[in-house]
Amino acid sequence: MPLFRLSKKLDFPPAWLARSDGLLCIGGDLSTKRLLLAYENGIFPWFSQDEPILWWSPDPRLVLFPQDINISKSLKKKIKKNLFNIRVDSAFEQTITACAKPRKHEPEGTWLIDEMIDAYIKLHTLGYAHSVETFREDKLVGGLYGVCLGGSFFGESMFSFESDASKIALVALATHLKKFCFDLIDCQVTTSHLLRMGATEISRNSFLGIINKSVKREDIKNIWSPGACLTVL
Template sequence: MPLFRLSKSLDFPPAWLARSDGLLCIGGDLSPKRLLLAYKNGIFPWFSKNEPILWWSPDPRLILFPKNIKISKSLKKKINKNIYSITVNKAFEQTIRSCAKPRKKKHEGTWLVDEMVDSYIKLHTLGYAHSIETWRENKLVGGLYGICLGKSFFGESMFSFENDASKIALVALSNHLKKQGFDLIDCQVTTNHLLSMGAVEISRNSFLDIILESVKKKEDINIWNQNISLELN
C-alpha cells in the first residue's frame, strides 16, 4: 500500500488503506479538529522527536470490552487493601506529563513529544481528553489518559510510579465505563500487559464497524466530572 501525505485540507485516507505495519499517512497537524477526525476514523498519531507526524491504523487492533476486565489475584489483593483512591480529571496535565517521561527501567525514550502533550492538553480543555489518576497518601502514583467520543474511549498512554498503579487506574476506568454502557476501550497496539488484563485483538475492519456507530452515541459529560471518585470494586 502507498504512504499518503496529508495536505492542509481536513481529511484522511480510509484507514483500511494502511500499510501492513499500520502506517497510513504522514504530515498534517495536531489541531483538535484533525485529531478528533482521526479518532472517529480509527486513526491515531504516533511519532518520535525529529520525526514528521505519522498516522496509524493497525490491523489487528487491540481493544478491551469494559465488562471483560481481568484482575489477577495479586492485583485484587492490592486493591482490597483500600490504600488507593481514584480520581477523574483532577490532574490531567500532571498525568500526561508523567506518561511522557522516559521509561528509565527499560532504557526507552518517549513518543509523547511536547507537540503531542500540548495538543492533548487542548483537547482536555475542550472536554474530549480525560485522565484517570491513582493516588496513595495524596501522592499521584499512576494513571492513564485518552479521548472519549460517544461510547468509545480511545486510550493513549499509562504510567506507574509504583507497581500496578496504572493497572489499578485501568480497572477503575473499566468499571466506570461498564456502568455507563460503553462499547470499548481502544488499546491500539498489542502488549502482553494489556492481554493479561482481558484485552483482545480484533480485525481493523471489525474495529472500524464498531466505532462508526459508537462515536455517534450520546455521551453524558457528567461522568468526567473531576469531583467524582471512581470505585475499584
C-alpha cells in the same frame, strides 16, 4: 499500500488503506479538528522527536471491552487493601507529563513530545481528553489518559511510579465505563500486559464497524466530573 501525505485539507485516506505495519499517512497537524477526525475514523498519531507526524491504523487492533476486564487474584488483594484513591480529571496535565517520562526500556524518552502534550491538553480543556489517576496519600503514583467520543474511550498512554498503580487505574476506568454501557476501550497496539488484563485483538474492519456507530452516540453528561472518585471493585 502506498504511504499517503496529508495536505492542509482536513481529511484522511480510508483507514483500511494502511500499510501492513499500520502506518497510513504522514504530515498534517495536531489541531483539535484533525485529531477528533482521526479518532472517529480509527486513526491515531504516533511519532517521535525530529520525525514528521505519523498516523496509524493497525490491523489487528487491540481493544478492551469494559465487561471483560481481568483482575488477577494478587491485584484484587491489593485493591481490597484500599491503599489508593482513584480520581477523574483532577490532574490531567500531571498525568500526561508523567506518561512522557522515560521508561526503563525507553531510556531516550517516549513518543509524547511537547507538541503532542500541548495538543492533548487542549483536547482536555475542550472536554474530549480525560485522565484517570491513582493517588496514594495525595501523591500521584499512576494513571492513564485518552480521548472519549460517544461510547468509545481511545486510550493513549499510562504510567506507574508504584507497582500496579496503572493497572488499578485501568480497572477503575473499565468498571466506570461498564456502568455506562461503553462499547470499548481502544488499546491500539498489542502488549502482553494488556492481554493479561483482558484486552483482545480484533480485525481493523471489526474495529471500524464498532466505532462508526459508537462515536455517534450521545455523550453521557457528568461522567467525567473533575475530581470525582472512582470505585475499583
